Amino acid sequence: MKRIFKGIHQATNLLLVVALSAMVALTFVDVVGRRLFNMPVFGANDITEHLMAVIVFAGLPLLTGQRGHLSIDLLDSWLLRPQWRAWHRAVDGLVAAVLALIAWQYYLAIEEAEMIQEVSQALNIPRAWMYAFMAFTTAIAAVAALFVAPPRHPDPSEEFES
Amino acid sequence: ARAETRLTLSNWVPPTHFVYKDILQPWIDAVAKATEGRVVISTLPKPVGSPPQHFELARKGVADVTWGNFTYEPERFKTMWFAELPMMGANCEASSVALWRTYEKYLADNAAFKGVKMLGVGMLGGGQFNHPGKLVQSLEDLQGQKVRMGGPIQKRLIEALGAVPVSAPATKAYEMLEGGVIDASLHGLESVVNFRLDGKLKYHSIVPEGLYDGTFFIVMNQAKFNRISPADQQAIMKVSGEMLSRRWGQAFDQQSKAAEAKMRSEGHVFGQPDGPLLDKIRGVRGAMLKELQAEGPSFGVADVDSMVGFYEQQYASLKP
Amino acid sequence: MTVGLVCLAAVLLLAFLRIPLGFALLVVSIAGISVVNSFDVARMMIPMTLSEAVFSYELAVVPLFILMGNVLSRTGISEDLFRAANAFLSPVRGGLALATMVTCAGFSAVCGSSFATASTMAKVAYPSMKQYGYSDRLASATIAAGGTLGILIPPSIILMIYGILTQQNIGELFIAGVLPGLLGLAMYMAAIVLVAWRRPEQAPRGAPVPARQRWQSLAGVWPFIALFALIIGGLYLGWFTATEAGGIGAGVALIIALSQRRLSWRRFWETMLDTARTSVMLYTVLFGAMLFSQLISFSGLADALLELMQGSGLSRTGVLLAILAVFLLLGCVMDSMAIILIFVPLFSPTLVAQGFDLVWFGIVVVVLTEIGLITPPVGMNVFVLKANLPSVPVGTIFRGLVPFMAADVIRLAVLVAFPSVSLILVQWMK
Ligand code: NA
Ligand code: NA
Numbered sequence: 026m027k028r029i030f031k032g033i034h035q036a037t038n039l040l041l042v043v044a045l046s047a048m049v050a051l052t053f054v055d056v057v058g059r060r061l062f063n064m065p066v067f068g069a070n071d072i073t074e075h076l077m078a079v080i081v082f083a084g085l086p087l088l089t090g091q092r093g094h095l096s097i098d099l100l101d102s103w104l105l106r107p108q109w110r111a112w113h114r115a116v117d118g119l120v121a122a123v124l125a126l127i128a129w130q131y132y133l134a135i136e137e138a139e140m141i142q143e144v145s146q147a148l149n150i151p152r153a154w155m156y157a158f159m160a161f162t163t164a165i166a167a168v169a170a171l172f173v174a175p176p177r178h179p180d181p182s183e184e185f186e187s
Numbered sequence: 188a189r190a191e192t193r194l195t196l197s198n199w200v201p202p203t204h205f206v207y208k209d210i211l212q213p214w215i216d217a218v219a220k221a222t223e224g225r226v227v228i229s230t231l232p233k234p235v236g237s238p239p240q241h242f243e244l245a246r247k248g249v250a251d252v253t254w255g256n257f258t259y260e261p262e263r264f265k266t267m268w269f270a271e272l273p274m275m276g277a278n279c280e281a282s283s284v285a286l287w288r289t290y291e292k293y294l295a296d297n298a299a300f301k302g303v304k305m306l307g308v309g310m311l312g313g314g315q316f317n318h319p320g321k322l323v324q325s326l327e328d329l330q331g332q333k334v335r336m337g338g339p340i341q342k343r344l345i346e347a348l349g350a351v352p353v354s355a356p357a358t359k360a361y362e363m364l365e366g367g368v369i370d371a372s373l374h375g376l377e378s379v380v381n382f383r384l385d386g387k388l389k390y391h392s393i394v395p396e397g398l399y400d401g402t403f404f405i406v407m408n409q410a411k412f413n414r415i416s417p418a419d420q421q422a423i424m425k426v427s428g429e430m431l432s433r434r435w436g437q438a439f440d441q442q443s444k445a446a447e448a449k450m451r452s453e454g455h456v457f458g459q460p461d462g463p464l465l466d467k468i469r470g471v472r473g474a475m476l477k478e479l480q481a482e483g484p485s486f487g488v489a490d491v492d493s494m495v496g497f498y499e500q501q502y503a504s505l506k507p
Numbered sequence: 508m509t510v511g512l513v514c515l516a517a518v519l520l521l522a523f524l525r526i527p528l529g530f531a532l533l534v535v536s537i538a539g540i541s542v543v544n545s546f547d548v549a550r551m552m553i554p555m556t557l558s559e560a561v562f563s564y565e566l567a568v569v570p571l572f573i574l575m576g577n578v579l580s581r582t583g584i585s586e587d588l589f590r591a592a593n594a595f596l597s598p599v600r601g602g603l604a605l606a607t608m609v610t611c612a613g614f615s616a617v618c619g620s621s622f623a624t625a626s627t628m629a630k631v632a633y634p635s636m637k638q639y640g641y642s643d644r645l646a647s648a649t650i651a652a653g654g655t656l657g658i659l660i661p662p663s664i665i666l667m668i669y670g671i672l673t674q675q676n677i678g679e680l681f682i683a684g685v686l687p688g689l690l691g692l693a694m695y696m697a698a699i700v701l702v703a704w705r706r707p708e709q710a711p712r713g714a715p716v717p718a719r720q721r722w723q724s725l726a727g728v729w730p731f732i733a734l735f736a737l738i739i740g741g742l743y744l745g746w747f748t749a750t751e752a753g754g755i756g757a758g759v760a761l762i763i764a765l766s767q768r769r770l771s772w773r774r775f776w777e778t779m780l781d782t783a784r785t786s787v788m789l790y791t792v793l794f795g796a797m798l799f800s801q802l803i804s805f806s807g808l809a810d811a812l813l814e815l816m817q818g819s820g821l822s823r824t825g826v827l828l829a830i831l832a833v834f835l836l837l838g839c840v841m842d843s844m845a846i847i848l849i850f851v852p853l854f855s856p857t858l859v860a861q862g863f864d865l866v867w868f869g870i871v872v873v874v875l876t877e878i879g880l881i882t883p884p885v886g887m888n889v890f891v892l893k894a895n896l897p898s899v900p901v902g903t904i905f906r907g908l909v910p911f912m913a914a915d916v917i918r919l920a921v922l923v924a925f926p927s928v929s930l931i932l933v934q935w936m937k
Binding site for chain 3 (some may be wrong): 214231234240248249362365367
C-alpha cells in the first residue's frame with residue numbers, strides 16, 4: 026500500500042514539474058518566436074490554460090495530503106491544544122465533503138461537456154477529458170483529506186504566501 | 188402592482204456599454220411595462236460566469252436571463268455557422284430580424300436550444316479588415332500578416348487568404364497591436380470605436396455585406412419561463428422575439444454608423460478589397476456552405492441550403 | 508443583504524477556527540447561495556466558477572512570477588544584493604539598516620511575496636546587524652517593514668490577484684506600483700536615518716569597505732538588474748503581457764542560474780515543486796473567493812452597500828475615506844490576502860460608481876494591507892520574522908515598527924492626495 030502511495034506521489038511530482046516547465050518553455054518560445062521570427066504559436070494561450078488546470082488539479086491531492094492549504098493560524102496556541110482534536114477531525118471531514126462535492130460536480134460535467142460539445146476557444150480541445158481528470162484528482166484529494174495527519178505548529182513562513 | 192416574478196439577468200459588459208444601455212435596459216423596462224410590473228428583471232452587479240459560459244448559465248438557471256455570443260461555443264452551435272459566413276448582410280436590423288425568422292422556422296425545435304427560451308437573436312452587421320498602417324485590398328496585402336480573430340470561421344478565412352490567425356478576444360486587441368503581437372484585427376466598425384482601437388486602426392477595408400459576421404442570443408431559463416402565467420408569457424414575447432432582435436440590429440446599425448462618421452472625421456482611410464480578393468472570400472463562403480449542407484443532419488438541420496435560402500430571401504425583403 | 512452579512516461573519520469565524528480559508532469561503536458560499544437561490548444552483552456554479560479560474564490565461568501569471576522569485580532566491584541572489592548594498596552604505600550611521608532596506612527593495616523587484624522577502628532578509632541581514640551591535644528593535648523592525656515592499660514593488664502576487672478580481676490590466680498595476688514602491692523605500696530609509704540620529708546607540712557605524720571591493724560587489728548584482736529591467740521595460744513598452752512577462756522572467760532566471768552553475772538538478776526539481784505547491788494553495792483560496800463574490804452579488808450586499816454609500820450624504824471624498832478606514836481596520840486583524848479576496852469585490856462597485864480609478868485604488872489598497880502587515884495585534888510580517896528570530900519578543904518588533912508605520916501613513920496620504928504618483932507612469936505608457 027505504501028509503495029503505491031509513494032508511486033502516485035512520485036508520478037504526480039513528475040507531472041507537476043513537467044507541466045510547469047512546459048508552461049515556461051511555451052511562453053518563452055511564443056514571445057521570442059513572435060518578436061524575433063514573426064512566428065507566434067497558434068493557441069499558445071489555450072495550451073497554457075490546460076497546463077494550468079493540470080497543475081492545479083494534480084497538485085490538489087498532494088497539498089491536501091500534506092495539510093498545505095492556507096489556514097489562519099493566529100489562534101494556534103489555543104486551537105492546537107489536545108481538547109480541540111475532535112474539532113480538527115470535523116474540519117477535515119468538512120474539507121473532504123467539499124472536495125467530494127466538487128468531484129461529483131465535475132463528474133456530472135463530463136457527460137454534459139460531451140452533450141454540448143464544449144471545446145476550448147482556439148484549439149477546439151474537448152473539455153470532457155479535462156473534466157474527467159479534474160473529477161478524478163479531486164476525489165483522491167477528498168480521500169486524502171480524511172487521512173491527513175493532525176495539525177501541528179507550523180513555520181508561518183511556509184504556511185503563508187502574501 | 189407587486190412583482191409576482193423576479194428574474195435575475197447576468198450581463199458581462201459594463202452597464203454603460205450600448206448592448207446594455209440601448210438593448211437590454213429598454214427591453215427590461217418594456218417587459219415590466221408589458222406585464223404591468225408583474226415580471227421584474229434585475230441585473231446582477233457582476234456577471235455570474237465568463238462570457239462563453241452565459242448560454243449554459245441560463246440553461247442551468249444559475250441566472251434567469253443571459254445574453255452572449257454563439258461564436259464562443261462553436262461546436263455546440265453549428266446550427267448558427269451559416270449566419271457567420273462572409274456576405275450575410277451589412278444592414279444589421281435586416282440581418283438580425285432575418286435571423287430571428289430563420290430561427291423560428293428552422294431551429295426553434297433544434298436540440299441545441301433545449302432548456303432555454305430564446306428571447307431574441309442578433310448579428311454584428313458585418314466584420315471587416317482593420318489595419319494600423321495600410322488598406323487591405325489584395326491577397327498580397329494579407330500575405331504573412333498576423334490577424335487577430337475569434338472562432339473557427341474567421342480562422343478558416345484568414346488561413347485561406349494567406350494570413351496568420353492569432354486567436355484572442357477583441358478586448359486584447361489594443362495591447363496586442365501595441366506590442367506588435369498582431370498586424371491587423373478583425374472587427375465590426377462599431378467595435379473598433381467601442382474598444383477604443385480607433386487611435387490604432389486607421390485603415391478599414393470594407394467587404395460589401397461583410398467579411399464575416401457574429402451571432403448573438405438573449406435567452407431565459409425555460410423552466411423559469413414556464414412558471415410565468417400564459418398571459419404574461421405572451422406579453423413578454425410581444426416585446427421580445429422579432430421586436431427585440433430588431434432593437435438589437437438597430438442599436439448595432441446606429442453604433443456602426445456613428446463609428447464610421449467618427450473615424451472619417453479623424454481622417455481614417457476606407458476602401459474595398461479588389462476583385463481577386465473578393466473572389467477568394469466568396470470561394471471560402473461557397474466551400475463552407477457545401478460542407479455545412481453535408482454535415483447538416485449531424486446537427487439537426489436536414490437542409491441547410493433551404494435554410495440559407497430562406498434567410499437570404501428574408502434579408503433581401505427587409506433590407507431598405 | 509442579511510444573508511450576505513451573516514455569511515461574511517461566518518467566513519471570518521470559520522477561518523479563525525482554522526478551517527482552511529479557501530474551504531471556509533467555499534462552504535459558506537455554497538450555503539449562502541443555497542439560501543438566496545437553491546442548492547442546485549450552488550452546486551452547478553462550482554465547476555463553472557472553478558473552470559473559469561483554472562482555464563484563465565490571465566491567472567497563469569501567478570505561478571510564473573512565483574517561479575521567477577523562487578529561482579532567484581534559491582540561487583543566492585539576495586546575499587549578493589546585500590553584499591553590494593552594504594559595501595556602499597556601511598560607513599554611514601545606520602548604514603547596515605539602510606543597506607538592509609535597499610536589499611529588501613531590490614529583492615522585492617524579483618519576488619512577489621512580502622513574507623518571502625521578510626524571511627529571506629531575516630536570514631541574510633539580521634546576523635550582520637547583530638554582529639555590529641544594532642538593537643534588536645531596529646534590526647527586526649527594519650526587516651519586517653522592508654518585507655512589505657515585496658507586494659508593492661512589482662512583481663506582486665497581491666496586485667496580480669487584485670487585477671484579476673477587478674479586471675484591471677496586471678501590467679498597468681505593476682507599472683503603477685513602481686513609484687509608490689520607491690517612495691516607500693525612500694521614506695523607510697528616512698525613518699532609519701531619523702532613528703539612527705535620535706538614538707545613535709541603536710545603530711552603530713559599520714567598518715568601511717575598501718573601494719576596490721566595493722566596485723567588485725556590484726558584479727553580483729547585474730543579473731538581477733537585467734531581469735528587472737527586462738520585465739518592467741517589456742511591460743512598459745508593451746512587448747509582452749503580464750503573463751508573458753512572467754514566463755520570460757522565469758525562463759531568463761533559469762538560464763541565468765544555469766549559466767552561473769547555481770542550479771543543480773535537485774535544486775531545479777525542488778524549486779519547481781515548491782512553486783507548484785504555492786500556486787495550488789493560492790488557487791484553492793481563489794476558488795473560494797470567486798464563489799464568495801458571486802454570493803455577495805446574489806445576496807444584494809454589494810448593491811445595498813452602494814445604496815448605503817449613496818444615501819449617506821457623504822461626499823465622494825467622504826466615501827473614499829470611509830472605505831480606507833474600513834480597510835485600515837481590517838488590516839489590523841486580518842491577513843492581507845484574505846482582505847483583498849473578500850473585501851475588494853464588495854467595495855469595488857461603489858468605487859466604480861464614484862468614478863475612482865481602479866488601478867490607483869489597487870495601489871492604495873496594497874499600501875493599506877502593507878500597513879496591516881506590521882500593525883498589532885495581527886501583523887503577519889512580524890510573526891514571520893518572529894518565527895525566523897525566536898529570541899526577539901514580538902513586543903520589541905512592534906515598538907521598533909512605530910517610525911515605519913508613521914512613514915507608511917504619510918505615504919498613504921500622499922498616494923491618496925496625489926493619484927498621479929501612481930498613475931503617471933501608466934499614462935506615459937499609453
Ligand atoms: Na515584488
Ligand atoms: Na495588522
